[in-house]
Every structure is written in structure tokens, then in C-alpha cells.
Amino acid sequence: MIKFFLMVNKQGQTRLSRYYEHVEINKRTMLEAEIIKNCLSRSKDQCSFIEYKDFKLVYRQYAALFVVVGINETENEMAVYELIHNFVEVLDKYFSRVSELDVSFSVSEIHLSVSFWCTFQFMLSSWH
Amino acid sequence: MPAPIRLRELIRTIRTARTQAEEREMIQKECAAIRSSFREEDNTYRCRNVAKLLYMHMLGYPAHFGQLECLKLIASQKFTDKRIGYLGAMLLLDERQDVHLLMTNCIKNDLNHSTQYVQGLALCTLGCMGSSEMCRDLAGEVEKLLKTSNSYLRKKAALCAVHVIRKVPELMEMFLPATKNLLNEKNHGVLHTSVVLLTEMCERSPDMLAHFRKNEKLVPQLVRILKNLIMSGYSPEHDVSGISDPFLQVRILRLLRILGRNDDDSSEAMNDILAQVATNTETSKNVGNAILYETVLTIMDIKSESGLRVLAINILGRFLLNNDKNIRYVALTSLLKTVQTDHNAVQRHRSTIVDCLKDLDVSIKRRAMELSFALVNGNNVRGMMKELLYFLDSCEPEFKADCASGIFLAAEKYAPSKRWHIDTIMRVLTTAGSYVRDDAVPNLIQLITNSVEMHAYTVQRLYKAILGDYSQQPLVQVASWCIGEYGDLLVSGQCEEEEPIQVTEDEVLDILESVLISNMSASVTRGYALTAIMKLSTRFTCTVNRIKKVVSIYGSSIDVELQQRAVEYNALFKKYDHMRPALLERMPVMEKVTTNGPTEIVQTNGETEPAVLETKPPPSGLQPASQANDLLDLLGGSDITPVIPTAPTSKPASAGGELLDLLGDLNLTGIPSITAYNKNGLKIDFTFERSNTNPSVTVITIQASNSTELDMTDFVFQAAVPKTFQLQLLSPSSSVIPAFNSGTITQVIKVLNPQKQQLRMRIKLTYNHKGSAMQDLAEVNNFPPQSWQ
Numbered sequence: 001m002i003k004f005f006l007m008v009n010k011q012g013q014t015r016l017s018r019y020y021e022h023v024e025i026n027k028r029t030m031l032e033a034e035i036i037k038n039c040l041s042r043s044k045d046q047c048s049f050i051e052y053k054d055f056k057l058v059y060r061q062y063a064a065l066f067v068v069v070g071i072n073e074t075e076n077e078m079a080v081y082e083l084i085h086n087f088v089e090v091l092d093k094y095f096s097r098v099s100e101l102d103v104s105f106s107v108s109e110i111h112l113s114v115s116f117w118c119t120f121q122f123m124l125s126s127w128h
Numbered sequence: 129m130p131a132p133i134r135l136r137e138l139i140r141t142i143r144t145a146r147t148q149a150e151e152r153e154m155i156q157k158e159c160a161a162i163r164s165s166f167r168e169e170d171n172t173y174r175c176r177n178v179a180k181l182l183y184m185h186m187l188g189y190p191a192h193f194g195q196l197e198c199l200k201l202i203a204s205q206k207f208t209d210k211r212i213g214y215l216g217a218m219l220l221l222d223e224r225q226d227v228h229l230l231m232t233n234c235i236k237n238d239l240n241h242s243t244q245y246v247q248g249l250a251l252c253t254l255g256c257m258g259s260s261e262m263c264r265d266l267a268g269e270v271e272k273l274l275k276t277s278n279s280y281l282r283k284k285a286a287l288c289a290v291h292v293i294r295k296v297p298e299l300m301e302m303f304l305p306a307t308k309n310l311l312n313e314k315n316h317g318v319l320h321t322s323v324v325l326l327t328e329m330c331e332r333s334p335d336m337l338a339h340f341r342k343n344e345k346l347v348p349q350l351v352r353i354l355k356n357l358i359m360s361g362y363s364p365e366h367d368v369s370g371i372s373d374p375f376l377q378v379r380i381l382r383l384l385r386i387l388g389r390n391d392d393d394s395s396e397a398m399n400d401i402l403a404q405v406a407t408n409t410e411t412s413k414n415v416g417n418a419i420l421y422e423t424v425l426t427i428m429d430i431k432s433e434s435g436l437r438v439l440a441i442n443i444l445g446r447f448l449l450n451n452d453k454n455i456r457y458v459a460l461t462s463l464l465k466t467v468q469t470d471h472n473a474v475q476r477h478r479s480t481i482v483d484c485l486k487d488l489d490v491s492i493k494r495r496a497m498e499l500s501f502a503l504v505n506g507n508n509v510r511g512m513m514k515e516l517l518y519f520l521d522s523c524e525p526e527f528k529a530d531c532a533s534g535i536f537l538a539a540e541k542y543a544p545s546k547r548w549h550i551d552t553i554m555r556v557l558t559t560a561g562s563y564v565r566d567d568a569v570p571n572l573i574q575l576i577t578n579s580v581e582m583h584a585y586t587v588q589r590l591y592k593a594i595l596g597d598y599s600q601q602p603l604v605q606v607a608s609w610c611i612g613e614y615g616d617l618l619v620s621g622q623c624e625e626e627e628p629i630q631v632t633e634d635e636v637l638d639i640l641e642s643v644l645i646s647n648m649s650a651s652v653t654r655g656y657a658l659t660a661i662m663k664l665s666t667r668f669t670c671t672v673n674r675i676k677k678v679v680s681i682y683g684s685s686i687d688v689e690l691q692q693r694a695v696e697y698n699a700l701f702k703k704y705d706h707m708r709p710a711l712l713e714r715m716p717v718m719e720k721v722t723t724n725g726p727t728e729i730v731q732t733n734g735e736t737e738p739a740v741l742e743t744k745p746p747p748s749g750l751q752p753a754s755q756a757n758d759l760l761d762l763l764g765g766s767d768i769t770p771v772i773p774t775a776p777t778s779k780p781a782s783a784g785g786e787l788l789d790l791l792g793d794l795n796l797t798g799i800p801s802i803t804a805y806n807k808n809g810l811k812i813d814f815t816f817e818r819s820n821t822n823p824s825v826t827v828i829t830i831q832a833s834n835s836t837e838l839d840m841t842d843f844v845f846q847a848a849v850p851k852t853f854q855l856q857l858l859s860p861s862s863s864v865i866p867a868f869n870s871g872t873i874t875q876v877i878k879v880l881n882p883q884k885q886q887l888r889m890r891i892k893l894t895y896n897h898k899g900s901a902m903q904d905l906a907e908v909n910n911f912p913p914q915s916w917q
Contacts (some may be wrong), residue, residue, distance in 0.1 A: 029188040046489040047453030078418035
């Protein structure tokens with residue numbers, strides 16, 4: 001089950017956040033800051049799955065942007081890892097060579113595609 | 129009023145902010161503008177404003193005043209408005225807000241809209257944040273949409289159904305007929321979501337699971353779909369790095385896992401396809417590995433044949449040797465799950481797993497540690513322990529506590545020899561002493577007590593360990609306890625196992641005193657040290673005066689615990705010196721209890737209070753005991769057993785406790801009660817009860833009442849019986865008898881009379897009355913025959 005879907009840049013600014021469970025708004029910023037700290041402290045050849053509190057984080061870095069998905073133990077971590085990459089590929093096609101700026105400015109569009117993608121805490125199909 | 133700025137403008141302006149304060153200012157200004165725009169009920173720009181609000185919400189600013197606006201947007205006819213409105217609803221609203229119920233009608237209308245995109249939006253939102261009331265109302269609509277031929281809608285409806293089932297499990301049966309045809313679809317999207325729906329239904333209700341297994345022939349259908357996926361050639365629509373729709377494959381494998389669990393028929397039907405997937409999937413890319421991972425998990429969970437299981441473990445072994453960290457992590461996780469069932473197979477990979485302990489990655493290290501503990505057995509315990517101890521040395525602090533407890537458990541189960549066990553424990557205490565859990569200390573003490581022949585060796589090693597460094601609290605606690613118990617062995621230099629060291633009594637006391645004084649010692653540790661010093665007073669010969677001095681110094685310590693102990697020990701020196709050796713004797717071998725439970729120490733007569741359980745020796749307990757000695761002196765002729773009245777603080781267990789256990793029902797036949805004593809206004813009555821379970825036990829309840837005009841205070845009742853009897857006094861209800869018969873003191877006496885001799889009793893009463901201390905002795909001979917026959 002997917003708990004949240006985040007896109008945060010290296011400076012800690014959230015470019016996109018989608019929570020599938022209710023989290024208080026002030027806790028969200030704290031959570032995002034902690035997560036990005038965790039991700040930044042890892043080197044390139046460490047594994048992409050972090051155990052954080054009582055769930056797992058699967059993260060992938062694309063230039064200066066981190067895509068982080070929080071999952072619980074019923075999910076296949078590697079499948080989620082693939083999902084992240086799939087999603088970024090779709091964005092790439094949509095924006096033709098997507099960059100962080102595109103993500104920042106087209107928040108609502110991306111939000112909607114995330115909704116179609118990972119609705120109700122599950123992955124939907126992949127369509128190119 | 130000028131038109132509100134676009135979202136992009138807003139984002140651009142916020143990006144120019146240099147500090148947090150600037151950003152906050154901009155946002156507040158914009159919020160104010162949005163709020164006034166909302167108040168004006170402006171339809172044209174509402175969409176824009178809400179979009180900006182959502183952006184600000186994402187940045188962490190409160191946006192609840194936009195909730196109602198979202199509802200208005202949803203109700204509008206324009207698609208762009210609806211889109212933002214639904215998005216806002218998903219982000220800002222949830223069950224906790226009352227406003228969300230207003231959406232129900234809108235969603236209902238939109239579910240029946242002519243445009244599929246609007247229907248899709250409505251389904252999306254309902255599936256995201258629908259509450260149980262909404263779900264109940266709209267379930268029918270969702271079910272209708274589940275049956276349409278439009279695949280775009282069908283897949284969304286399926287996921288919405290999952291949410292409905294989660295919220296309102298009773299509605300599951302409603303969706304059952306619709307699921308019959310779901311798997312016949314060609315569209316992968318629909319297939320994917322239908323599999324999710326079926327998975328959810330099977331997980332929630334075992335009846336559904338049974339139904340799907342038998343009636344629907346689900347397994348063959350799934351096997352067929354999976355086969356098509358693997359066998360089919362390249363299809364650009366579903367291809368991800370050369371594999372056709374891996375997400376669907378993973379989902380199907382997961383559903384197969386649920387169906388095959390604990391069911392032989394289904395498992396058999398799946399064997400072939402699982403073997404096929406396991407062998408044919410390409411492992412060069414991550415996608416292939418993801419599918420293999422899911423396959424392995426499925427094989428492990430169902431009742432698969434042994435060949436398949438071996439295949440699965442081999443795949444995991446291959447994963448372990450892979451360079452990619454993700455894959456290794458995943459392999460370790462799954463091996464942990466399977467180690468219970470396929471222990472031998474996993475043992476083959478032990479050396480690789482132990483190597484992973486040295487990996488740099490924190491997640492991998494943690495998994496490897498857990499797996500290593502699961503793999504320790506009698507044969508490999510020495511080698512594994514060496515590796516684990518090395519790991520304990522070098523690992524991060526967050527692991528040390530878990531690692532230490534794991535090592536203790538493993539050492540306890542598989543220790544090849546006591547000496548090795550003690551060595552291992554010492555090693556852990558010295559390397560990770562401050563991370564050891566609190567309950568480890570009593571367990572260790574129990575272990576040390578039980579290995580009688582190792583006492584000298586243990587105490588010597590512990591002494592050497594704290595000689596240099598006494599900052600690690602658990603180590604110091606165990607060491608002080610041992611030195612207190614076995615100090616004589618230490619000083620006499622009797623160790624056979626190792627080179628004995630020459631230690632004088634003064635040196636030992638030096639180290640204990642420095643523990644007491646040190647700022648690093650916790651209060652508990654100081655307590656241990658003080659008790660140890662006290663115990664040494666009976667073990668050591670020449671330094672008793674020094675010990676006395678130390679103990680009396682702490683009589684005025686600020687720490688209440690220490691002060692109490694010191695005062696009691698002082699009292700022991702001064703008034704009860706004759707009891708000191710008996711009280712401070714060596715601890716007996718403790719009963720072996722499970723490691724996780726609290727160690728219960730059987731209190732035998734005259735033994736010291738256990739330092740571990742921290743119960744204090746009851747001061748009142750000492751007094752009557754000495755007066756019992758007086759009683760003995762007085763009653764010269766007949767041999768009378770001394771009475772040990774149990775202390776008010778500790779449980780009423782004594783050496784003969786089991787014999788006098790009267791948890792069985794008591795016989796309340798009418799045994800007449802007697803007046804045992806009646807003098808000077810003090811009257812004591814005895815009432816009797818016989819136990820059904822143990823006929824030689826009599827329970828006497830005494831009641832003391834006072835008919836004078838003044839209270840009797842500090843009342844103490846003591847009794848002595850002939851040698852063939854055994855007596856147990858329980859604690860009295862109080863020590864004050866109020867005047868004018870207005871209240872009584874009750875106390876219970878249990879008498880064991882195995883030879884059924886006539887019951888006789890000598891009683892001694894002490895109390896304060898009218899300002900003077902009174903004391904009286906009496907004999908009670910008028911026991912009714914029923915009380916002892």
C-alpha cells in the first residue's frame with residue numbers, strides 16, 4: 001500500500017506531494033524535511049530502500065530531484081522502484097525532456113496524472 | 129478589482145523570495161486576495177484561485193477556507209472547473225470535515241454524466257476520500273459502472289470498489305456478480321485493477337477466498353493470463369525494458385500467492401507456471417528481478433513441491449551475489465521470511481550473509497544481522513559469534529542494543545561451554561556495555577550464579593574489566609554484584625582457568641568505593657556497589673572497619689535509596705551483628721526461569737534480600753525475630769521451633785510455603801472459636817478454619833479487641849508452637865487497637881500439624897497503653913479438638 005508520493009529537490013523544497021493517508025499539515029513539512037535528509041545522506045551505491053519509522057521509503061534521484069514513495073510491507077519494493085521510473089518516463093514524454101522547472105510549474109497537471117497513476121494507494125496500469 | 133494572477137505567476141513570484149519570511153509574506157498577501165475574491169462569489173476566476181490555494185497547501189500553509197469553494201467548483205458545468213474542484217476535494221477534504229458530505233449529490237450526478245472523463249473524475253475522488261456514508265450511498269452506481277464496456281471507466285470503477293469494500297466490508301457481496309467477467313477483458317488496465325479488486329476481496333474474507341478457489345476457477349484463468357503475458361512477443365503498449373507489463377505480472381503472482389496459501393489443489397495448478405516464470409524471466413534488468421522476487425515470495429508461501437522451493441532458494445542465492453544493492457536487500461528480506469521453513473537451504477548461503485554484515489549500507493546491515501541471528505545453531509555458534517561480536521564492535525549505535533540482545537539469546541541457547549558463555553557475555557559488556565537492555569543484568573546474574581564452578585574465574589575477569597574503566601553501567605552492576613558475592617574467591621586467588629591475580633581486600637574496596645563516588649555511576653549502580661560492600665563485610669576479614677565507615681558515611685546521602693540502604697546496614701552492624709553472617713550468606717542457585725520473564729528468587733529462611741529485585745529488608749522483620757529468640761530462651765524446656773513472621777512488604781512465601789499453600793477452598797465447618805487471652809482489657813479471640821485440600825493445615829484468625837478507654841498502639845502478636853508443628857504468621861491488619869471495642873486487629877496464623885498432635889501455643893503480646901509499654905506471655909491450651917484432629 002502506498003502511503004505517499006513525493007517529489008522533493010535537494011534543497012528540501014517540495015515540488016509535489018500526494019498523501020494517501022491523513023497527515024497533519026504541520027507534520028507534513030517535518031516529514032518531508034526528514035525524508036530528504038535521509039535520502040541525501042546516502043551515497044550512490046547504497047540501496048534505494050530505507051526503513052523509516054514503521055514503513056519503507058523507496059527513492060530515486062533524477063538530477064536534483066528526488067522522487068520518494070512511502071510504502072508498507074505488503075508492497076513489492078522493486079516493483080515500486082520500477083513504477084517511479086515509469087512515471088518519470090511518462091512525464092518525460094509529456095513535457096518532452098522534463099526538468100524540475102516543468103514539475104514546479106505544472107503542479108496541478110502532474111497531480112492529476114499522479115491521481116490516475118497511483119489512485120487509492122495502488123498502482124494503476126502503465127500506459128505509455 | 130484586477131483579475132487574480134495565474135498560478136504560474138504565483139509560483140514565479142514565490143521562487144524569487146529569498147528567505148522564508150519573504151515567502152510567507154507573499155503567500156499571506158495572496159491568501160488575502162483569494163479570500164476577498166471568494167467572498168465576492170466570482171465564478172470566472174474561482175478555478176484559478178483554488179489552484180493557487182492548492183499550491184500553497186502543498187507548501188505547508190493552511191488552506192481550509194477553500195473547501196467550500198471546491199464544492200462550488202465541482203457543481204459547475206465546466207470541465208476545467210470540475211477538474212480543479214475534484215483535485216481540491218481530494219487534497220483538502222477528508223472524512224474529518226463535515227463539508228464532504230455535501231459532495232455526495234454532486235458525485236452521484238457526475239457518476240451518471242455523459243462524458244467519461246467526468247465520470248472518471250468522480251470515481252477517482254470517491255475512491256480517494258469517500259467516507260463510509262458516501263460509499264454506502266453510491267455503491268450501487270459504482271457497481272453499475274463496473275459492468276460497462278468502457279474500459280476507461282471499468283478500471284477506475286474497480287479501484288473505487290476496492291475503496292468501498294475497505295470502508296464498508298458488508299457491501300462485498302454486492303460486487304461479486306460483477307467480478308465474474310472481469311478477467312475476460314483484453315485491456316490490461318482493466319485486468320490490473322480487477323486483479324487488485326479480487327486480491328482485496330480474498331484478503332478480507334475467507335469465504336470469498338474459498339468461493340473463488342472452488343467455484344470461479346480463478347486459478348486457471350490467472351495462469352492463462354500470465355502465460356499469455358510471458359509468451360507473447362513484443363507489444364509496444366505494455367513493454368517495460370523488454371518485459372511485457374511487469375506490473376500486471378507482479379499483481380497476478382501476488383493473487384496466486386493468496387489463493388495458493390494452505391491449499392493443495394490451487395498450489396498444484398500453479399506449479400508449472402511458477403517454474404516457467406522463474407526460469408524464463410530475464411534478470412539483466414531490474415524489472416526482471418522484481419518479477420523474480422515476487423515469484424520467489426509466492427513459491428515460498430504456497431504448498432509448492434520441493435523442486436520448486438530449491439529453485440526459489442537458488443534464485444535468492446544468486447541475488448545475494450549480485451552487485452546491485454537493491455537486489456541484495458530484497459534477497460536478505462525474503463531469506464528472513466523463509467528461514468523458518470527451509471532452514472537447511474538457507475544455511476548454505478551463510479557465508480555470503482555473514483559477508484553482508486560488513487557492507488556499508490545500513491539497510492543491508494540490519495537485514496544481515498537479523499538473518500544471522502536466525503541462522504545460529506549448535507554447529508556454527510562459535511564461528512558466527514566471532515563474526516557477530518566483531519560486528520557489534522564496529523556497527524552504528526542504533527544496532528548495538530538489538531545486536532547485544534540477540535547475542536545474549538543465541539549464546540544462552542547454544543553455548544558450547546559455560547566458560548565460553550561467560551566469555552561471550554563479558555565481551556559484549558565491555559564493547560557495548562551501555563547499550564545492553566536493562567533486563568539483561570538480572571539474567572546475567574542468574575546465569576553466573578548457576579555456573580558454580582566458574583565463580584572464581586568470572587569474578588576475576590569482571591574485576592579486571594572494571595579496574596580500568598567503570599563507566600558502562602550494566603557492566604559495573606554485574607561486576608559489583610559478583611565481587612560482593614564472590615569477593616573471598618577473588619582475594620584468595622583461587623582461579624584455575626586463568627592466571628590468578630593478586631588482589632588485596634583494600635584494592636577491592638577501593639574500586640567499589642570509586643564506583644560509589646564516581647559521577648558516572650547511575651543511582652542503581654551505586655545501590656549495587658553499596659550492597660556489594662556490605663556483603664564483603666562477612667567475606668573479608670581485615671577490612672570490616674573500613675566497610676563500617678563507608679556504610680555509615682552513606683547514611684546521610686542525598687539519594688534516598690542509598691540512604692535507606694546505608695541506614696539499614698548500619699542497624700545491621702550495630703544491633704543485629706549476630707545475624708549478619710546468616711543474612712549475608714551466599715545466594716543459592718536460582719531457579720531457571722524463562723529468559724524473558726522476571727526471575728523469581730525463592731526466598732529461603734535467613735537469606736539476604738536479593739540485590740537484583742531491590743526489595744529492602746523490612747526493618748520490622750528483624751525485630752520480632754530477635755524477640756523470638758527471647759521467647760526461645762524463656763521457654764527453655766520444650767523444643768520450640770522459632771517463628772519467622774513474614775514481613776509486610778514481601779510476598780508471604782517461605783521455605784515451607786508450598787506446604788502451607790492454602791489457595792484451595794477452606795472448610796468452614798462449625799469449629800467453635802475460643803478466647804485465647806483476656807486480661808487488662810485486651811481480648812484475643814481465635815477462629816478456626818480447616819482446609820479441604822490439606823487436612824493437616826489449620827488456619828487461625830485472631831481478633832484482638834480493646835475494652836479500655838485508651839487505644840493500644842504498636843501492638844505486636846507473636847506465637848510459638850511445639851517442634852512437630854510449623855507455623856506461619858501473616859501480616860496483621862494494623863498495629864493499633866482502638867478503645868471501647870470500636871475496632872479490632874485481625875491477623876491470620878497458619879498451622880501445619882502433620883502428626884495431628886494436640887495443638888498448644890505460647891503467645892507473647894507487646895503494646896503501648898496509657899503511655900507505658902506493656903508485655904505479656906500466655907499459653908493457650910483450650911484449642912477445640914476439631915481444630916487439630
